[in-house]
Amino acid sequence: DGMAKSIYLDNNATTPLESDVLNAITSALSKAWGNPSSSHTQGIEAKAIIEESRQHVAAMLGAKASDIIFNSGGTEGNNMILHTAVKYFHSGQDWSHNGFPDKEHLPHFITSNLEHDAVKLVLEHFAEEGIASVTFVPASPKTGHVMVDDVIAAIRPSTCMISIMLANNETGIIQPVKEMFERVKQINTSRKTIPKILLHTDAAQAIGKILVSVQDLGADYLTIVGHKFYGPRIGAIYVKDLGSSKEVPLYPMFYGGGQERNYRPGTENTAMIAGLGQASKLVTENIDKYNRHMEKVRDYLEERLKAEFGEEICFNGRIGKSCRIPNTCNMSLLSVDCSGSEVLSHCTHVQASVGAACHAQNRPSPILLALDIEEDVARRAIRLSVGRETTQEDIDCAVNDLKQAVEKIQSKNTCISAQRVE
Numbered sequence: 001d002g003m004a005k006s007i008y009l010d011n012n013a014t015t016p017l018e019s020d021v022l023n024a025i026t027s028a029l030s031k032a033w034g035n036p037s038s039s040h041t042q043g044i045e046a047k048a049i050i051e052e053s054r055q056h057v058a059a060m061l062g063a064k065a066s067d068i069i070f071n072s073g074g075t076e077g078n079n080m081i082l083h084t085a086v087k088y089f090h091s092g093q094d095w096s097h098n099g100f101p102d103k104e105h106l107p108h109f110i111t112s113n114l115e116h117d118a119v120k121l122v123l124e125h126f127a128e129e130g131i132a133s134v135t136f137v138p139a140s141p142k143t144g145h146v147m148v149d150d151v152i153a154a155i156r157p158s159t160c161m162i163s164i165m166l167a168n169n170e171t172g173i174i175q176p177v178k179e180m181f182e183r184v185k186q187i188n189t190s191r192k193t194i195p196k197i198l199l200h201t202d203a204a205q206a207i208g209k210i211l212v213s214v215q216d217l218g219a220d221y222l223t224i225v226g227h228k229f230y231g232p233r234i235g236a237i238y239v240k241d242l243g244s245s246k247e248v249p250l251y252p253m254f255y256g257g258g259q260e261r262n263y264r265p266g267t268e269n270t271a272m273i274a275g276l277g278q279a280s281k282l283v284t285e286n287i288d289k290y291n292r293h294m295e296k297v298r299d300y301l302e303e304r305l306k307a308e309f310g311e312e313i314c315f316n317g318r319i320g321k322s323c324r325i326p327n328t329c330n331m332s333l334l335s336v337d338c339s340g341s342e343v344l345s346h347c348t349h350v351q352a353s354v355g356a357a358c359h360a361q362n363r364p365s366p367i368l369l370a371l372d373i374e375e376d377v378a379r380r381a382i383r384l385s386v387g388r389e390t391t392q393e394d395i396d397c398a399v400n401d402l403k404q405a406v407e408k409i410q411s412k413n414t415c416i417s418a419q420r421v422e
Contacts, residue, residue: 009385061222109133172330178217232276252264295327308399309403316381
């Protein structure tokens with residue numbers, strides 16, 4: 001067919017806007033264009049939309065509206081939270097007289113070797129600049145996630161924050177954040193003179209796919225990314241009891257006109273905030289439905305792939321008894337000796353990626369290598385992430401498309417080797 005139908009299976013990279021979200025955005029752009037800080041009708045209307053959206057985002061997480069601060073997205077949110085931990089450490093007391101050895105003067109972070117670059121690169125930068133010391137706890141290849149005991153074992157007197165993602169964007173494996181945070185809370189109770197360990201989880205890949213409750217997780221900070229759950233490309237952060245308790249601090253990264261209670265100044269992006277609020281409302285109302293649908297379609301996808309490719313397929317995210325978010329399938333096709341991106345380039349319909357959208361296409365994913373997946377298998381990896389709209393017919397079409405891509409590559413290789421023989 002002239003216009004090849006595209007089957008979009010890259011929802012972990014970004015999702016389309018839900019029509020309700022698009023309506024909320026366009027309505028706010030045309031009706032609520034006033035400056036939310038102005039006291040006239042136009043400004044008041046814009047302010048009301050922002051506050052209503054804040055309620056929606058908070059409700060989605062079981063939080064208070066006053067705990068939510070809007071920002072430009074996940075990268076800004078993670079940076080703000082990690083920078084806050086550094087300031088918090090130094091605000092505590094004069095560390096130089098505490099008799100700690102030199103490296104203990106630095107705030108210490110614990111994270112995993114599975115994190116998104118928006119956490120990983122910030123912490124690597126801190127370490128390079130001598131701003132902080134960092135322990136990257138390796139995930140266990142037996143589970144595909146970090147082990148709670150390993151995280152606890154990495155704690156030092158100068159540990160100021162633990163930042164572990166809620167679900168991995170490539171494998172879909174859910175991290176044991178709740179258990180980890182419970183253990184750390186017990187340790188915090190007994191830490192008298194040294195800083196409390198602050199707890200952060202980047203929930204970008206989990207929100208909209210599984211129920212995310214800040215109470216249940218016991219998080220101090222949580223990162224929210226709109227375009228991963230059918231919202232616009234802005235985000236928000238959750239900060240526990242923000243403003244009402246001194247327990248969990250937040251420091252601004254920017255200074256300006258005092259918007260967002262001075263934590264995140266800059267005239268508010270009313271329309272996108274309206275969109276984020278609407279996307280959050282949809283999640284609150286439909287999370288069980290979304291979860292069930294995506295799991296059903298993803299499981300069907302894996303059954304079809306197994307039926308089609310048999311022993312020639314390897315599922316990289318199915319490790320032990322570990323739970324995954326319901327929409328993610330990371331797999332490698334072993335029947336062709338080429339990278340996952342080359343297989344995708346031979347597809348007519350399937351739109352997917354080999355891993356994090358932000359990474360180079362042809363080298364094996366560092367996340368998969370960190371899980372001891374053989375380099376040859378990791379190089380062939382393809383991440384298929386289904387969405388709310390994906391149907392079983394889409395899956396049938398996608399699997400056939402992958403099959404013809406493999407056949408195309410195989411026949412090309414056969415021709416090449418035949419020419420060599422001649």
